[in-house]
Amino acid sequence: MISKNYFSNSIIRKTVSILPLVLFITILWNGCAKKLPDGKNISNNNYVLLNQDSTKVNFPHDYNGKILVATFIYTNCPDICPMTTHNMQLVQQQIKSEGIKGVQFAAISFDPQRDTPSILKEYASIRDIDLSNFNFLSGTKKNIASLIHEFDFLAIPGDTTTSGKNRIYFFTHTDKIFLIDQNGIIRNEYRGSHVNRDKLISDIKSLED
Amino acid sequence: MILLLSLFTIFNFHSQKAIVKNAWLRPAGKGMNSALYFDITNNSGKADTLFGVSSNTAKVIQIHESYMKNGMMGMREVKYVVVKPRSTFSFKEGGYHVMLILLKKTLKPGLKETFFLHIKHERDIKINAVVKKN
Ligand SMILES: [Cu+2]
Numbered sequence: 001m002i003s004k005n006y007f008s009n010s011i012i013r014k015t016v017s018i019l020p021l022v023l024f025i026t027i028l029w030n031g032c033a034k035k036l037p038d039g040k041n042i043s044n045n046n047y048v049l050l051n052q053d054s055t056k057v058n059f060p061h062d063y064n065g066k067i068l069v070a071t072f073i074y075t076n077c078p079d080i081c082p083m084t085t086h087n088m089q090l091v092q093q094q095i096k097s098e099g100i101k102g103v104q105f106a107a108i109s110f111d112p113q114r115d116t117p118s119i120l121k122e123y124a125s126i127r128d129i130d131l132s133n134f135n136f137l138s139g140t141k142k143n144i145a146s147l148i149h150e151f152d153f154l155a156i157p158g159d160t161t162t163s164g165k166n167r168i169y170f171f172t173h174t175d176k177i178f179l180i181d182q183n184g185i186i187r188n189e190y191r192g193s194h195v196n197r198d199k200l201i202s203d204i205k206s207l208e209d
Numbered sequence: 210m211i212l213l214l215s216l217f218t219i220f221n222f223h224s225q226k227a228i229v230k231n232a233w234l235r236p237a238g239k240g241m242n243s244a245l246y247f248d249i250t251n252n253s254g255k256a257d258t259l260f261g262v263s264s265n266t267a268k269v270i271q272i273h274e275s276y277m278k279n280g281m282m283g284m285r286e287v288k289y290v291v292v293k294p295r296s297t298f299s300f301k302e303g304g305y306h307v308m309l310i311l312l313k314k315t316l317k318p319g320l321k322e323t324f325f326l327h328i329k330h331e332r333d334i335k336i337n338a339v340v341k342k343n
Pocket of ligand 1: 078079273274284285306308
């Protein structure tokens with residue numbers, strides 16, 4: 001009886017004593033591997049969208065095999081969305097200067113009725129955005145609604161007020177940039193207007209083949 | 210003539226206690242919206258109020274504030290902002306901005322536009338803001 005008790009106690013003691021070591025190794029292992037956790041797979045559905053040149057883009061199927069940095073904007077947004085767009089542009093420029101290939105950028109409008117391809121084109125060109133791997137996308141109202149839902153992105157139109165005969169409208173919206181891997185799986189998300197660009201770039205690098 | 214000159218001098222030397230610096234605008238196409246940002250410094254000993262901005266650049270101009278609620282970003286009109294004595298109030302990205310609604314012209318980077326800031330205790334301040342690249 002006594003020896004049995006002693007035996008089990010010693011096992012418990014040993015287990016307890018190596019616990020910090022196990023924990024330490026686990027933390028070290030995760031830290032070194034830097035593997036981003038898998039988020040939602042957004043490639044189950046496909047949406048036909050139009051880019052700034054009115055070219056059809058299958059979203060997200062056309063991005064299969066590529067790393068995709070995606071966000072949602074509306075071009076009548078004067079403050080927050082331009083900050084997000086600029087952050088995307090700065091990341092794009094940094095990626096290019098480091099010679100990293102296989103990364104695509106997409107800004108999808110959640111105001112498709114107003115953001116036609118030509119409006120999106122002007123929005124991009126006035127900012128001198130390199131469109132070689134950056135699309136500004138729009139679609140039908142229905143398509144966009146279910147697409148943003150897929151990303152758990154919210155865009156709520158505010159009360160439309162008028163000033164004289166001018167209609168004024170705004171959206172209250174989620175402020176996010178998403179990182180999607182080569183298989184259409186969301187791997188991380190960031191605050192769009194205040195993204196830590198170095199973190200986003202290092203996450204992109206961790207997904208490179 | 211002397212009277213006219215002295216009147217002009219008095220008027221000209223009326224010291225402006227509010228100073229505006231770093232005025233800039235977002236680029237945007239005609240018919241779209243933009244935002245004006247600047248730093249306004251109140252060098253006087255009493256608080257002052259900025260209650261309006263006017264310009265020919267846009268059809269509607271409002272003072273706005275961006276805010277975060279439940280993780281979402283929105284913006285709302287504010288009727289005025291108070292600039293405390295001997296301090297600077299910044300209109301900056303993600304915070305307060307002067308909202309230019311329905312632009313009458315395309316604001317291309319490099320272009321300069323004129324605005325008049327309406328302040329309670331002073332004459333209107335005329336400022337020139339330059340359109341930035343982003
Ligand atoms: Cu605003």
